[in-house]
Amino acid sequence: MITLHTNLGDIKLKLDFDKAPITAKNFEDYAKSGFYNQTLFHRVIDGFMIQGGGMNVDFSEKPTNAPIQNEANNRLSNKRGTIAMARTSDPHSASSQFFINTVDNTFLDYRSKEMHGREVVQEWGYTVFGEVVEGMDVVDRIQSVKTGNHSFHQDVPKDAVIIESVSVE
Numbered sequence: 001m002i003t004l005h006t007n008l009g010d011i012k013l014k015l016d017f018d019k020a021p022i023t024a025k026n027f028e029d030y031a032k033s034g035f036y037n038q039t040l041f042h043r044v045i046d047g048f049m050i051q052g053g054g055m056n057v058d059f060s061e062k063p064t065n066a067p068i069q070n071e072a073n074n075r076l077s078n079k080r081g082t083i084a085m086a087r088t089s090d091p092h093s094a095s096s097q098f099f100i101n102t103v104d105n106t107f108l109d110y111r112s113k114e115m116h117g118r119e120v121v122q123e124w125g126y127t128v129f130g131e132v133v134e135g136m137d138v139v140d141r142i143q144s145v146k147t148g149n150h151s152f153h154q155d156v157p158k159d160a161v162i163i164e165s166v167s168v169e
Contacts, residue, residue, distance in 0.1 A: 001168075002166060002169075003167045005163070006138065006162060007160070020129035022071055026068050027083075030065075036052075036096075037164070040157075041163070042054070046102075046143050050102065050139060054097040057160060067092055072124055077104075078109055078125075078126060082101050083128070085099075085129065100132060100139050
C-alpha cells in the first residue's frame with residue numbers, strides 16, 4: 001500500500017505486482033526513495049485524469065531513472081480509479097510520471113497487433129499498475145481545480161496541488 005499525502009488530502013494506492021511487476025516495482029522504488037515528495041500534480045483535466053510524478057514545486061522537471069518496458073498488455077483497463085504510467089509517443093518511455101483515471105478511459109488500453117498491409121502495427125496503450133483504494137474523493141477534488149497554462153504546459157492547476165510526502169506500507 002502506498003499513500004500519497006497531498007495538500008488536498010490522502011490517496012491510498014494498491015499496486016498490482018502480479019499483472020504489472022516491472023511497473024509496480026518501478027513506482028514503489030520511486031516512492032521509497034522519496035522521489036515523489038514535494039512534487040506536483042502538474043496536469044489536471046476534469047473528466048479525464050490527474051497526472052503527477054515528474055515536476056518539483058518550482059515546476060522544474062526532476063531527473064529520472066531509465067525508462068521501463070511497457071506492460072499495457074496485462075489485461076488491466078484504464079478504468080476510473082486506476083493508476084497508470086504516463087509516457088511519450090514512445091511506448092517504452094515511462095519513467096516516473098503517472099496518472100490516475102478519473103473516468104473510464106478504455107481508449108488508453110492496449111490493443112492487440114493489427115496488420116496494415118504487410119506492416120504489423122501495435123497499439124501499446126498505457127500501463128495500468130494499480131488502483132485507488134481510499135481517497136477517490138481527493139482525486140475528484142483535484143480534478144476539479146481551476147487550471148490554465150504555465151510556460152509550455154497546459155492544464156496546470158492555478159493553485160499548486162502538491163504531493164507533500166509518500167508513505168509505503
